[in-house]
Amino acid sequence: MKLFSKSLALAFAASVVSLGAVAQDWPDKTVNVVVPWPPGGPSDIAARPWAKSLTESLGKTFVIDNRAGGGGNIGTAAVVRAQPDGYTLLITSSAPIVINPSVYKGMSFDPLKDLAPISNLLRVPLVLVANPNLPAKNLKELIAHIQSKKGSFSFASSGNGTPQHLTAELFNSVQKLEMVHVPYKGSAPAISDLLGGHIPIMFDSTIAIMPHIKSGKVRPIAISGNKRSPLLPDVPTFAEAGIPQIESYAWYGLFAPAKTPKAVIDKINGETIKFMKSPEFAKIRAETGSELLADTPENFTKFVHAEAAKWSKVAKDSGATVD
Incomplete structure (x- = not known):
């Protein structure tokens, strides 16, 4: 032994x-x-x-x-x-x-x-951004605007099953909204249609969307991180806006x-x-x-x-x- x-x-x-x-x-x-x-x-x-x-x-x-x-x-x-x-x-x-x-x-x-x-x-956190022509200036106004459309409001994503898509679906579910998903083949064409006013909102990573925020071509509404981004210190988190369930990252x-x-x-x-x-x-x-x-x-x-x-x-x- x-x-x-x-x-x-x-x-x-x-x-x-x-x-x-x-x-x-x-x-x-x-x-x-x-x-x-x-x-x-x-x-x-x-x-x-x-x-x-x-x-x-x-x-x-x-x-x-x-x-x-x-x-x-x-x-x-x-x-x-x-x-x-x-x-x-x-x-x-x-x-x-x-x-x-x-x-x-x-x-x-x-x-x-x-x-x-x-x-x-x-x-990196995702940012909910809107075309500047949308009347909503903050998350509360955006939610009210979406609800007023009674199921006819759409959002873009960089494709089915992406973090951008599912973060929007989480927002949809938590707030009991009825947004319609419009998937694109990548972030670039989705952003292009957002800039052109063909789609009102989308979620995207700070990596992809920051140049368009800086140029003023899109309006940031809220950020999905657990704290504010140093790149967007004036943009509130979803938790700060009263929706702590929305925490998402790329x-x-x-x-x-x-x-x-x-x-x-x-x-x-x-x-x-x-x-x-x-x-x-x-x-x-x-x-x-x-x-x-x-x-x-x-x-x-x-x-x-x-x-x-x-x-x-x-x-x-x-x-x-x-x-």
């Missing part, structure tokens, strides 16, 4: 040393970082500087691989199928992780089981395939936090209105699961679907 216990202890010690060696050796070749969206999108704002930073600090190339399609599902599925060795990673917005499972039928993977969260990179996170060794996950997380505390990333955070999110994989995992539960309920209550 003593011999068995001694053998078990030696085996455990050997496994610990082995895992430590894996982390110490990683990376010893190029790391492929899949971004499941077209080049130049919001995910790239975090992904490309991050890849450049880790390439410089670790001495191996981190290559951004934009694989768009299927609302982020195609590129995400490629990461799920990859070897869990730390050489294929994912940087994506929240949709394929916490929204798509509730609005797409027959998804080929379960992001909560098939991916390992490493770190949240950026988290967030962009870093993931690996499930079963990637924890030692490798922790090393990537450590290098990522160094990058997030750098002056270069501080500038990106300031430009996008994101707070510093240097966090552990464990806390990011809790956040991801909470987001999935939240948006699953909104999708079910609203009947939102892509298929």
Whole structure:
């Protein structure tokens, strides 16, 4: 029995040393970082500087691989199928992780089981904006105006099942409104029709909508974060306007395939936090209105699961679907 216990202890010690060696050796070749969206999108704002930073600090190339399609599902599925060795990673917005499972039928993977969260990179609030010709100047006036239209009032979004769409549906549900959803193929065409007065309101991230707010071409009504944005200090949160249920963010996170060794996950997380505390990333955070999110994989995992539960309920209550 003593011999068995001694053998078990030696085996455990050997496994610990082995895992430590894996982390110490990683990376010893190029790391492929899949971004499941077209080049130049919001995910790239975090992904490309991050890849450049880790390439410089670790001495191996981190290559951004934009694989768009299927609302982020195609590129995400490629990461799920990859070897869990730390050489294929994912940087994506929240949709394929916490929204798509509730609005797409027959998804080929379960992001909560098939991916390992490493770190949240950026988290920016959404802004409810209106065409300046709309008579409503604040949230109370807007709600009264929508109610007066008795179901004929519409809102735009960047597409079915996006955070922008479901945040509007949450607003619809909480305030018992009857707004009609008009989905677009991306934020740019939706904003174009908002500016042209063809659609009265929409939710969008501060990243996408700030230039049009600054130019005065759209009017900000309320912001969906838990505190005011430094980019929009005069715009109240929904909570300040009396609707605390509306808290929503466009967030962009870093993931690996499930079963990637924890030692490798922790090393990537450590290098990522160094990058997030750098002056270069501080500038990106300031430009996008994101707070510093240097966090552990464990806390990011809790956040991801909470987001999935939240948006699953909104999708079910609203009947939102892509298929």
